[in-house]
Amino acid sequence: MTKFRLTTGIVAAGLALCATSAQAQDLLFWSTQAKPVEETQRMRDDVLSGFDQPVDYQAADEGPWITRIQAETQAGSGSIALLGGLHGDFTSVEGGLVDLDTDLDSANVVPAYAELGKLGGDGQKYVPWMQATYMMAANKQALEFLPEGADLNELTYDQLIQWAGAMAEATGGPKFGLPAGPKGLKHRFFQGYLLPSYTGGVVRTFKSAEAEEAWNKLAELWQFTTPASTNYAFMQEPLLTGEVWVAFDHTARLAEAFNQKPDDFVAFPTPKGPKGRGYMPVIAGMAIPATAPDPEASAALIDYMLSPEAQIATLRATNFFPVVDVDLPDDMPPSVKAAGEVISYTSKSEDSITALLPMGLGDAGGKFNQVYVDMFERTILGGQPIRDALDDQANALDALMKETGAPCWAPDAPSDGPCPVE
Amino acid sequence: MTTTTLTDALPAHRKRGRFAMRAAVVALLLWVLVPLWLLAVNTFSSPDAVNGFPKSLVPEFDLGSLSFFAGFQGVSRALLNSAIVALLTMIMSIGLGAPAGYALSRFDFRGKESFRLLVLMTRAFPLPLLALPLAVMFIRVGLDDSLFGLALVHTTLALPFAVLITFSLFSGIPMELEEAAWTLGCTRIGAFHKVVWPLIRPGIAASAVFAFVISWNEVFAASVLTIQNRTLTAFLLQSLDVSPMPLKFAGGFVLVVPALIFIFLVRKYLFAMWGIANR
Numbered sequence: 289m290t291k292f293r294l295t296t297g298i299v300a301a302g303l304a305l306c307a308t309s310a311q312a313q314d315l316l317f318w319s320t321q322a323k324p325v326e327e328t329q330r331m332r333d334d335v336l337s338g339f340d341q342p343v344d345y346q347a348a349d350e351g352p353w354i355t356r357i358q359a360e361t362q363a364g365s366g367s368i369a370l371l372g373g374l375h376g377d378f379t380s381v382e383g384g385l386v387d388l389d390t391d392l393d394s395a396n397v398v399p400a401y402a403e404l405g406k407l408g409g410d411g412q413k414y415v416p417w418m419q420a421t422y423m424m425a426a427n428k429q430a431l432e433f434l435p436e437g438a439d440l441n442e443l444t445y446d447q448l449i450q451w452a453g454a455m456a457e458a459t460g461g462p463k464f465g466l467p468a469g470p471k472g473l474k475h476r477f478f479q480g481y482l483l484p485s486y487t488g489g490v491v492r493t494f495k496s497a498e499a500e501e502a503w504n505k506l507a508e509l510w511q512f513t514t515p516a517s518t519n520y521a522f523m524q525e526p527l528l529t530g531e532v533w534v535a536f537d538h539t540a541r542l543a544e545a546f547n548q549k550p551d552d553f554v555a556f557p558t559p560k561g562p563k564g565r566g567y568m569p570v571i572a573g574m575a576i577p578a579t580a581p582d583p584e585a586s587a588a589l590i591d592y593m594l595s596p597e598a599q600i601a602t603l604r605a606t607n608f609f610p611v612v613d614v615d616l617p618d619d620m621p622p623s624v625k626a627a628g629e630v631i632s633y634t635s636k637s638e639d640s641i642t643a644l645l646p647m648g649l650g651d652a653g654g655k656f657n658q659v660y661v662d663m664f665e666r667t668i669l670g671g672q673p674i675r676d677a678l679d680d681q682a683n684a685l686d687a688l689m690k691e692t693g694a695p696c697w698a699p700d701a702p703s704d705g706p707c708p709v710e
Numbered sequence: 711m712t713t714t715t716l717t718d719a720l721p722a723h724r725k726r727g728r729f730a731m732r733a734a735v736v737a738l739l740l741w742v743l744v745p746l747w748l749l750a751v752n753t754f755s756s757p758d759a760v761n762g763f764p765k766s767l768v769p770e771f772d773l774g775s776l777s778f779f780a781g782f783q784g785v786s787r788a789l790l791n792s793a794i795v796a797l798l799t800m801i802m803s804i805g806l807g808a809p810a811g812y813a814l815s816r817f818d819f820r821g822k823e824s825f826r827l828l829v830l831m832t833r834a835f836p837l838p839l840l841a842l843p844l845a846v847m848f849i850r851v852g853l854d855d856s857l858f859g860l861a862l863v864h865t866t867l868a869l870p871f872a873v874l875i876t877f878s879l880f881s882g883i884p885m886e887l888e889e890a891a892w893t894l895g896c897t898r899i900g901a902f903h904k905v906v907w908p909l910i911r912p913g914i915a916a917s918a919v920f921a922f923v924i925s926w927n928e929v930f931a932a933s934v935l936t937i938q939n940r941t942l943t944a945f946l947l948q949s950l951d952v953s954p955m956p957l958k959f960a961g962g963f964v965l966v967v968p969a970l971i972f973i974f975l976v977r978k979y980l981f982a983m984w985g986i987a988n989r
Contacts, residue, residue: 316937324953325946325961329782344938349948351838352933359845359934367855367937471951525955544954548757 314344315585318356319372321418321572322606323347330605338601339592341585343369350377357381357577366579369586371414375404375571375645376653378414385575387411390587395594396613401571408648414573415590418599418608421569422476423630424556425523425542430455430463430533431554440556441633445485445505448534448559452512455533462514465532471521473538474664475657480568480643481536482506485561489700490643491689491707495682502561503667503674510668518669527553538570539631540607543623550622557634564639566699571645572608641699648694659685682709749966752959760956775960788945789968791857792926795941796972798861799868799925800918806865807872808914812902814873815880826877829870837867841934848935855937863931868921875920879913880906915979919972926969942968 322331328347336343348356353373360366361384371378371385378385392402392415401416426440433454434440438447452464468474479490486502487493520526523537524544535542536558545553558565574593576586592598599610600617607623609631616628634640646656659681666677686709696707747767752760753776754769779785813819814826844863845854853859883906891901932944942965950961 314938318937323949325782325949325957326778326953328949329778332783346937346940347949348933352841352930352948355838355841355934356845356937359842359849362842362846363849365849521952528955 314342315369315582315589316367317343317345317370317372317589318353318368319345319347320350320353320374320377321347321372321608323349327606331602335593335598335601335605338598339589341589343589353377354380357384360384360577360579364579366577367581368577369580369582370589371575371577372417372572373414373575375414375573378573378575379407379649379653380651381577382407382413384577384579385413386578386580386583387413388415388576388587388590390415390590390594392416395591397594397611398613401569401611404571404644404647405573414575415594416611417572417574417593418602418606419569419571419611420539420608421567421627421631421634422473422481422536422538422558423542423627423634424534424536424558425527425545425626426535426554426556427527427530427533428552428554433458440554443556443559445482445509445559445561449505449509449512452509452534456512462512463533464509464513465520465523465526465535466513466517467520467523467535467537467541468517468664469520472517473541475660476538476568476570477536478506478660478664479646479657481558481566482561484566484641484643484699485559485563488563488641491685491696492700492703492710494685494709495678496710498562500674500678503663503678505561506664507668507674539623539627543607543621543627546623546626547621553626555626555630557630557637560639564641565634565637566643567634567640568643568645570608571611644698646694647697649688649692652688652692655688656685659688685709746966746970749959749963752956753963755956757954757956760959775956776963778957779960779964784940784945785942785964788940788942789964791936791939792942793968795857795861795864795932796922796925798858799864800921802861802865803868803872803921804876804914804918807869807917808876810873811876811878812880814877816885826874829873832866833870837928837930841931844931845934854935855939857936857939860932860935860939860941861925863935864925864928865921867928868924871920871924872917875913875917876910879910883909912979915976919976922972923969 317336322328322345328345331345331347332343336345350373354377357368357371358381360368361381371381388411390412392399392412397416401419402412405412405414405416407413424443430451431440433451435447435450435454438451443451448464452462455463466472466474466477482502482505483490483493483499486505487496487498493499514526514532516526516531520532522541522544523532523535524542526532527535527542527545528548542555546555558567574590576583576590580586593602594612596610596612596614599612599614603609603616603624604621607627609624609628616624620628646653649656662684663677663681666672666681667674689706689709693706695705696703700707751767751769754771754773755766756770756772756774759766759770759772760775810829814822848854848859853862887905887909888901891905892898896904927943928941929943929947932941933948936944946961946965950958953961
């Protein structure tokens with residue numbers, strides 16, 4: 289029976305704790321970004337500690353993130369002060385966001401990104417917070433297998449396939465890797481890189497002959513891609529363990545490889561196809577929910593986050609680059625240097641095709657990604673004929689475009705009305 | 711010593727049977743212990759060793775990854791929250807579930823069968839579906855972001871198990887035992903306390919373990935319904951799957967150890983249920 293008394297004691301203590309835990313509220317920054325524990329820690333210690341009010345930075349998965357915001361919107365009161373998320377995250381909760389009047393010009397925010405934050409409407413729903421992109425990383429051991437005459441900065445998809453083949457032959461197993469796991473960003477590889485490089489578009493050209501060629505090339509590349517790819521979320525781990533020698537991924541998801549073993553890896557731009565080099569910038573933004581307890585404090589936090597010092601601190605913390613004009617100091621970590629060189633090379637080279645994140649799809653962004661993921665799973669993994677699958681998925685894509693009425697976005701040519709699948 | 715002579719005396723097929731039994735036991739033990747051992751080894755190793763190859767089977771007692779968690783803002787608080795929610799869940803689900811189980815096994819009432827089925831219905835709807843209306847209601851009622859509110863949700867999840875486990879426990883105890891106690895002067899409650907309770911205690915412990923584990927492992931409701939008062943699972947699990955390998959191991963270790971300690975504490979009752987007393 290003493291055990292019983294003990295338990296009751298603990299419970300009483302617990303209840304007491306529940307009662308007292310309504311403490312003074314910090315500003316709650318509810319975000320889908322900087323989720324890895326170390327990044328969360330650095331956001332708190334190195335970035336947000338500089339603000340004059342205490343901020344509680346909480347990173348959540350998209351599901352709970354959206355559900356929580358919807359719940360607060362519906363209940364009409366909430367505790368979240370500031371939202372952080374990717375462009376696509378905000379499209380799901382657009383109705384719960386206030387129009388922001390942040391002075392983006394004097395903060396020197398890149399105008400094209402500011403425009404994205406309007407989500408296709410008039411009001412500024414979110415303000416750009418930070419940006420990243422995708423690139424390639426290679427173990428230096430892989431370089432000796434590069435096809436003759438290939439320039440790492442001007443690699444083509446054909447050369448990449450040859451290279452992957454040569455590595456597989458020399459080492460006895462595939463050494464190329466893609467983040468094709470459930471949490472990997474493979475759909476961005478298709479939408480932003482492979483397809484624009486071959487077809488110059490994403491939606492309009494979905495079932496063109498060029499698209500068929502692109503998927504065929506991917507099938508060829510897949511022969512020399514490690515089958516463990518379907519488990520990968522972040523390519524930095526397999527690169528560090530040596531399972532994979534050459535990989536494509538988000539700059540932030542390759543960062544640890546460069547930071548832990550800066551001398552072992554090289555970063556280089558993504559390959560080119562017949563139409564050029566597809567290239568996708570990733571924009572994260574900040575927004576204020578209509579139910580924020582203290583909107584003025586939230587707005588002040590946004591201003592702080594856009595200051596050059598906070599932007600540089602954010603870059604160190606998360607490997608996401610500033611969205612405002614700043615001069616980077618020299619002592620940045622190796623991952624930032626590597627990615628910075630690749631980004632400036634890509635944005636300067638003339639045959640880059642900028643593929644923007646889907647716009648105007650509302651909360652159908654997930655379905656849009658699914659079209660491309662299904663294509664990958666049906667053909668590359670499932671072995672179905674590419675032409676049939678393309679025609680099939682094109683119908684799904686067309687229906688989605690008509691349902692949402694989303695006009696074309698770059699790299700597709702502008703359209704009147706919903707973006708057509710040609 | 712005697713075992714060997716005993717085995718020698720046994721006929722061949724019995725020996726083979728015994729061997730198969732032992733092999734099965736060893737395989738089961740390895741099944742459970744090897745992952746835990748690897749988790750521990752990698753937790754206590756430096757990042758280089760975790761990413762390196764070949765892997766060592768002996769930890770090098772590098773506390774880097776673990777001390778990261780010790781310094782991670784809010785971990786100790788989240789650990790305490792998790793324990794409180796799990797305890798509340800345990801007590802509420804047993805407190806509500808055991809009487810329901812007793813009623814189901816001892817009394818006949820209309821709709822008994824459909825009640826037994828309905829109890830399971832709380833598990834028929836996925837939490838992501840329920841979380842939104844729940845969160846809206848909790849915010850309006852003021853239960854939002856409280857450990858008690860979260861424990862209520864977890865109790866709902868654990869209740870079917872508590873009801874069904876205790877139902878089969880009570881059914882396993884002959885009514886005659888209770889009746890005998892009544893004839894010797896016990897009241898209904900007295901008979902329950904003196905006769906039934908000691909017999910079902912191990913089973914209650916088992917369903918308490920269930921409730922504890924359900925609450926401990928639940929992520930979605932926890933991460934939507936609590937913000938400042940997060941449980942350890944809500945706090946870590948979402949971040950861990952995208953964290954570097956050494957931290958994944960250390961985080962997994964941090965999540966597993968308290969649950970192991972709890973099961974270790976109640977093991978006496980679990981063993982008793984299977985007829986092995988006092989280990």
